[in-house]
Amino acid sequence: MGDIGNEGSMDFDLIIKNATIVTASEVLQPGLSIGIKNGIIVAIALFLPVGASTKVVDAEGAYVTPGGVDSHVHLHQDNAPTGDKWLTGSRSALAGGTTTILAFATQSRTQESLFPVVKEYHSRADGQSYIDYGFHLILTKPTEKILQHELKAMVDQEGITSVKLYMTYPAMKLGDGDMLEIMMQARALGVTTMIHAENSDMIDMITSRLLRNSRTLPKYHAIARPQIAESEATNRAISLSTLTSTPILIVHMSSPVAISHARKAQSKSLLPVHAETCPHYLYLLSSKLAATSVPAALAPEPHSPSHSPSHSPSHGGGEEEEEEVEDEWAGARHVCAPPLRHSTSDLQSIWDAMLNGTITTVSSDHAPSLYNSPGGKRKPLIDAAASQTVPTFAQIPNGLPGLETRLPLLFDAATNVDTPPSRRLSLPKFVELTSTNPARLYGLSGRKGTIAPGFDADITIWYPSPGHTGVAEGGLTITNDMLHHSIDYTPFEGVKVCNWPRYTILRGEVKWDRDVELREGHGRGILGSPGDGRYLKRGKGEVLVGRTGQLPPGMREGERDEWAVWATHD
Ligand code: DUC
Numbered sequence: 001m002g003d004i005g006n007e008g009s010m011d012f013d014l015i016i017k018n019a020t021i022v023t024a025s026e027v028l029q030p031g032l033s034i035g036i037k038n039g040i041i042v043a044i045a046l047f048l049p050v051g052a053s054t055k056v057v058d059a060e061g062a063y064v065t066p067g068g069v070d071s072h073v074h075l076h077q078d079n080a081p082t083g084d085k086w087l088t089g090s091r092s093a094l095a096g097g098t099t100t101i102l103a104f105a106t107q108s109r110t111q112e113s114l115f116p117v118v119k120e121y122h123s124r125a126d127g128q129s130y131i132d133y134g135f136h137l138i139l140t141k142p143t144e145k146i147l148q149h150e151l152k153a154m155v156d157q158e159g160i161t162s163v164k165l166y167m168t169y170p171a172m173k174l175g176d177g178d179m180l181e182i183m184m185q186a187r188a189l190g191v192t193t194m195i196h197a198e199n200s201d202m203i204d205m206i207t208s209r210l211l212r213n214s215r216t217l218p219k220y221h222a223i224a225r226p227q228i229a230e231s232e233a234t235n236r237a238i239s240l241s242t243l244t245s246t247p248i249l250i251v252h253m254s255s256p257v258a259i260s261h262a263r264k265a266q267s268k269s270l271l272p273v274h275a276e277t278c279p280h281y282l283y284l285l286s287s288k289l290a291a292t293s294v295p296a297a298l299a300p301e302p303h304s305p306s307h308s309p310s311h312s313p314s315h316g317g318g319e320e321e322e323e324e325v326e327d328e329w330a331g332a333r334h335v336c337a338p339p340l341r342h343s344t345s346d347l348q349s350i351w352d353a354m355l356n357g358t359i360t361t362v363s364s365d366h367a368p369s370l371y372n373s374p375g376g377k378r379k380p381l382i383d384a385a386a387s388q389t390v391p392t393f394a395q396i397p398n399g400l401p402g403l404e405t406r407l408p409l410l411f412d413a414a415t416n417v418d419t420p421p422s423r424r425l426s427l428p429k430f431v432e433l434t435s436t437n438p439a440r441l442y443g444l445s446g447r448k449g450t451i452a453p454g455f456d457a458d459i460t461i462w463y464p465s466p467g468h469t470g471v472a473e474g475g476l477t478i479t480n481d482m483l484h485h486s487i488d489y490t491p492f493e494g495v496k497v498c499n500w501p502r503y504t505i506l507r508g509e510v511k512w513d514r515d516v517e518l519r520e521g522h523g524r525g526i527l528g529s530p531g532d533g534r535y536l537k538r539g540k541g542e543v544l545v546g547r548t549g550q551l552p553p554g555m556r557e558g559e560r561d562e563w564a565v566w567a568t569h570d
């Protein structure tokens, strides 16, 4: 926390007046003022005195929510060579109301120490981020030295208090034995363990058979990674966590059966099993992978054999006709893992899991790959042309961009009167899932994730109502042109939302002003600069679900103590 201090002027640096403040527990009465000094919220009151040096932002009665905390973001990783690095990714986050991101520092299998990994990822982010940030460590080779010494050093020296483990992908996946050893250490150190849960062998078997049968197009990606691969791995991850009594978070959950495993673990056994989902598993279906055209602007050179011009409405809204060209690889834009699921009932199961409390956080899993680039989503086509082979879905880089659209999409579900009841979130739930819970789960309690005295003044101010300046009566339609990432498409093209962050405030300073952008042109609303973001050393994460120390069924009291010597590092 910064120094609130008694020196100098006692005036507030900034007052946000006429705010309708939302926290994870309530919507406070309209008309309150938030007083900010040295980047920290120091007062919330009916009235606050404006000093000679105080700046005032009038929220005009609008909802004022904590700056978004996006706890699952991929930026400048070696396995995603195109698209956003820190500058454009963090800029995009800022324009979408997010003030903190937790990205990844990835250990490759050849690296025996974590120190050079973290050093390298620091160098990529340093001076490049518009907003505050931290790292999770992706562990791919948990050596004895790493487990016994370096993980603790990461916590104590670097403030890195979370690891991510993969159960799939050849370059990353860990066997159950490695996962168990990591979990034992994570439990001892109070490190939060994130898990990508998909059964690797199921996926490999289906993939090789699909390819043998010449099923190579992007749409087969969703068939290669069926829900049962996610639910089996989820169940196994929960068992590993139960055996070791380690709190876990299953990332990007997309399947009803997998969710039911998490729910049962949480509610029947009170296990510390957290669950994350992403907007694409709430809004998008696998039919997107069967797309056969892209906007003309996204097409490669006109003579490519997979392209020929056609004219069709570009996206669902159908308001304006934009030229589209045929492209049988178009579905690659929606390739992510787990894949988009097939039916609206799948989407509904994720909405239900948010509403019944099974889902703990909603992150973007922003994984930016350009579409039209030799290293991006069209990579298999380029590689295959060079090697005279057939391009396949299995070589498409996984992941979707979504840093900037995460908050507007979910805020819409919380405030749009036209939202169907089955998809309606309360405003406190919106704040809990997108800001408060990720901050608490990843060791940022007391600093980030809510609007309260003592917290960093990271704040998102929305427009007072549709029809106000900046947001037309019918809301606004997401297009890639309006976003601030450096990706050539958005998976949410054409989706309507009823509001957008008008101001984003980072530690007491307005860093995004959408009205400036609307008045002066694209990019002008970004008032901050790339060095504004601070690296966050994090404390230990809180367990938000269940409790630790539970014995697996059938295990007697004291039995685990015979083999589990919990290291006491603190
Ligand atoms: N899936 C992943 O496992 N990582 C990044 C993006 C994605 O879709």
Ligand code: ZN
Pocket: 072, 074, 365, 367
């Ligand atoms: Zn991810």
